[in-house]
Amino acid sequence: MREAFSTEMGTLWQADCLKWLPTVASDSVDLIFADPPFNLGKDYGAGIDDERPEEGYLRWCREWCDELVRVLAPGGSLFLYNLPRWNVHLAAHLDGPLTFRHWIAIDIKFSLPIRGRLYPSHYALLYFCKGPRPRVFHPPRQPLETCRHCGGELKDYGGYKNRMNPRGVNLTDVWRDIPPVRHRRHKNRGANELSLKLLDRVLDIGSEEGDLVLDPFGGAGTTFAAAALKGRRWMGCELGNTAAIETRLAEPGEDARLLDRWHAELGGLFTDRARTLRDKHGHDSSRYRLVTDET
Numbered sequence: 001m002r003e004a005f006s007t008e009m010g011t012l013w014q015a016d017c018l019k020w021l022p023t024v025a026s027d028s029v030d031l032i033f034a035d036p037p038f039n040l041g042k043d044y045g046a047g048i049d050d051e052r053p054e055e056g057y058l059r060w061c062r063e064w065c066d067e068l069v070r071v072l073a074p075g076g077s078l079f080l081y082n083l084p085r086w087n088v089h090l091a092a093h094l095d096g097p098l099t100f101r102h103w104i105a106i107d108i109k110f111s112l113p114i115r116g117r118l119y120p121s122h123y124a125l126l127y128f129c130k131g132p133r134p135r136v137f138h139p140p141r142q143p144l145e146t147c148r149h150c151g152g153e154l155k156d157y158g159g160y161k162n163r164m165n166p167r168g169v170n171l172t173d174v175w176r177d178i179p180p181v182r183h184r185r186h187k188n189r190g191a192n193e194l195s196l197k198l199l200d201r202v203l204d205i206g207s208e209e210g211d212l213v214l215d216p217f218g219g220a221g222t223t224f225a226a227a228a229l230k231g232r233r234w235m236g237c238e239l240g241n242t243a244a245i246e247t248r249l250a251e252p253g254e255d256a257r258l259l260d261r262w263h264a265e266l267g268g269l270f271t272d273r274a275r276t277l278r279d280k281h282g283h284d285s286s287r288y289r290l291v292t293d294e295t
């Protein structure tokens with residue numbers, strides 16, 4: 001275990017999380033995000049086992065889950081991203097020491113069909129808090145979901161159209177707008193990497209500026225990048241190579257640009273793009289109370 005690098009916002013350790021987590025103080029972390037290997041036999045580099053017998057994998061997950069429960073501050077929030085296959089067990093393990101809040105379905109567009117099964121179309125993001133309720137809960141309001149071709153509503157809001165909050169609709173527990181990180185320009189290393197948009201939202205929901213965020217599976221550093229850009233302190237570890245994380249945090253320009261783009265879409269019932277499409281395709285937006293009505 002060694003300290004890989006530090007910035008003014010946080011410190012990364014190159015370490016096995018089961019060795020590093022015991023060094024973190026109890027009840028000290030405001031928000032935890034964990035995206036472990038899914039035990040799908042992926043190559044994360046030398047010495048990282050992603051193909052364990054089922055019970056061995058779950059035993060390993062329960063071990064670091066117990067550490068995450070210990071280090072989480074009262075009122076703190078834990079988000080755990082995994083396949084439904086594993087999170088069904090981990091949710092049962094965490095329910096008791098922590099309080100269950102949500103099973104958030106993250107829609108995935110490009111999965112492969114599995115013979116004899118339903119087509120897998122979501123990953124599970126578990127959301128728990130320590131104690132009866134979270135200290136921070138600020139789910140960001142969202143624009144209406146619209147067709148990317150014509151701007152038409154995907155849901156019918158019926159008679160509620162003239163009574164909607166002009167700042168957007170309530171965030172639901174099904175997230176269809178999280179893009180995969182595929183384009184090489186947005187990708188910080190070869191292996192799995194989550195969208196910054198997912199971390200941006202998670203940090204909005206469960207933390208405030210100055211709070212401390214922990215991620216025990218650093219990967220390409222998406223959690224740390226989001227935390228730093230959003231004024232949160234961070235700490236974490238990664239067993240594999242940490243060079244990509246260090247470079248990413250030293251050069252935050254591309255991440256900052258992406259965050260700005262997504263933030264510009266928030267704050268109203270329709271994004272600019274949806275509005276343009278709606279006008280072009282003759283969808284009547286006037287029945288909604290729009291931000292422009294307020295200003």
Ligand SMILES: C[S@@+](CC[C@H](N)C(=O)[O-])C[C@H]1O[C@@H](n2cnc3c(N)ncnc32)[C@H](O)[C@@H]1O
Pocket residue numbers: 015016017018035036037038044048049191192193194195216217218219220221222223237238239240
């Ligand atoms: C799914 S990736 C995380 C990706 C990350 N959320 C991101 O967006 O960049 C899981 C990471 O956990 C790391 N890892 C695997 N076993 C570990 C362990 N025992 N301790 C710490 N990190 C580990 C892997 O090297 C891999 O980078």
